[in-house]
Amino acid sequence: MNIRLEQPQDYREVENLTREAFWNVYRPGCTEHYVLNQYRDNPNFIPELDFVMEDDGRIIGHVMFSKAELLLDNGTRIPSWTFGPISIHPDYKRKGYGLELLNCSLEKAREMGVGFLCMEGNIDFYSKAGFGLASKLCIHYHTEPKEAEVPYFLAQELIPGWLKKHGVTEATYCPPKGYFVAEENPEAFEAYEATFPKKEKAFQEGQLPQFCQSCGMKMAHIEDFGTNADGSTNFDYCKYCYADGKFLQECTMEGMIEHCAHFIEEMNKLMPKPMTKDEYVEMAKGFFPILKRWRK
Numbered sequence: 001m002n003i004r005l006e007q008p009q010d011y012r013e014v015e016n017l018t019r020e021a022f023w024n025v026y027r028p029g030c031t032e033h034y035v036l037n038q039y040r041d042n043p044n045f046i047p048e049l050d051f052v053m054e055d056d057g058r059i060i061g062h063v064m065f066s067k068a069e070l071l072l073d074n075g076t077r078i079p080s081w082t083f084g085p086i087s088i089h090p091d092y093k094r095k096g097y098g099l100e101l102l103n104c105s106l107e108k109a110r111e112m113g114v115g116f117l118c119m120e121g122n123i124d125f126y127s128k129a130g131f132g133l134a135s136k137l138c139i140h141y142h143t144e145p146k147e148a149e150v151p152y153f154l155a156q157e158l159i160p161g162w163l164k165k166h167g168v169t170e171a172t173y174c175p176p177k178g179y180f181v182a183e184e185n186p187e188a189f190e191a192y193e194a195t196f197p198k199k200e201k202a203f204q205e206g207q208l209p210q211f212c213q214s215c216g217m218k219m220a221h222i223e224d225f226g227t228n229a230d231g232s233t234n235f236d237y238c239k240y241c242y243a244d245g246k247f248l249q250e251c252t253m254e255g256m257i258e259h260c261a262h263f264i265e266e267m268n269k270l271m272p273k274p275m276t277k278d279e280y281v282e283m284a285k286g287f288f289p290i291l292k293r294w295r296k
């Protein structure tokens with residue numbers, strides 16, 4: 001296998017590879033190819049750490065790195081790094097190529113002075129390349145309580161002693177903006193996705209929970225999803241909000257929040273910390289505007 005830097009003429013092939021690798025793995029369909037498509041123009045993108053792996057001229061693997069930040073309790077921000085997406089074409093998975101590509105790119109990153117990396121991923125794979133739980137290094141995840149041991153949040157000092165040298169005894173990881181472009185602009189993502197050959201979305205075991213883009217309900221089972229006009233599953237909305245290609249209630253976002261607040265007791269059964277109805281309404285006012293149905 002040959003590992004080299006990605007070139008502009010590779011972009012479409014690499015995005016297609018990323019789509020093939022991630023399709024239906026973490027959610028029905030995937031968005032990682034769009035993240036990559038947009039990220040190359042992001043100031044945090046590192047072109048010197050944007051690698052493809054080739055088998056006889058065919059691109060079968062890709063990984064990119066990005067600048068990120070660690071936030072200290074005193075408000076100081078320390079430049080740091082992350083990486084991903086990393087993809088190996090489905091035909092080549094579990095043959096050792098992912099680890100080979102990752103180890104080779106980590107070596108190049110170390111040579112460039114990348115001293116510390118945080119990322120979200122499966123420890124079964126990344127531990128083989130030296131990653132461990134970030135919590136063991138007192139690095140916290142931005143959306144989780146500081147005391148939580150977050151099983152998918154991983155880190156590694158590529159240069160031993162880098163954290164100490166930079167005065168980091170404890171910090172919170174701030175992922176760079178740009179990994180959430182598909183959620184932030186679903187219309188642009190859908191227009192981009194439509195430029196690829198159609199692929200069937202499917203719900204399968206092991207995917208991350210999805211949240212209804214109308215009421216925010218967690219959808220963890222295939223029965224939870226709504227239906228399109230042709231009877232196929234709609235992966236954006238739950239069955240209580242959307243059936244046969246139509247919303248079941250015509251309402252405003254505020255009306256939906258009020259409606260959902262009636263179910264606070266049921267929601268509390270699934271929450272780590274129970275909320276009052278008023279607390280739920282306040283929280284919902286923060287996150288409903290980013291749901292696809294209410295986004296302006």
Ligand SMILES: CC(C)(COP(=O)(O)OP(=O)(O)OC[C@H]1O[C@@H](n2cnc3c(N)ncnc32)[C@H](O)[C@@H]1OP(=O)(O)O)[C@@H](O)C(=O)NCCC(=O)NCCS
Pocket residue numbers: 021022025084085086087088089092093094095096097098099100120121122124125126128
């Ligand atoms: C994850 C990915 C990059 C790994 O590449 P790969 O070439 O398939 O993995 P490797 O063959 O190098 O795996 C090396 C070892 O890591 C572990 N490993 C790899 N993938 C794993 C997985 N999905 N679950 C658990 N362990 C895994 C195994 O121990 C494996 O050794 P084994 O096959 O002898 O058991 C690739 O499978 C992929 O593109 N997946 C879809 C996209 C994705 O999930 N990217 C990572 C997002 S965080």
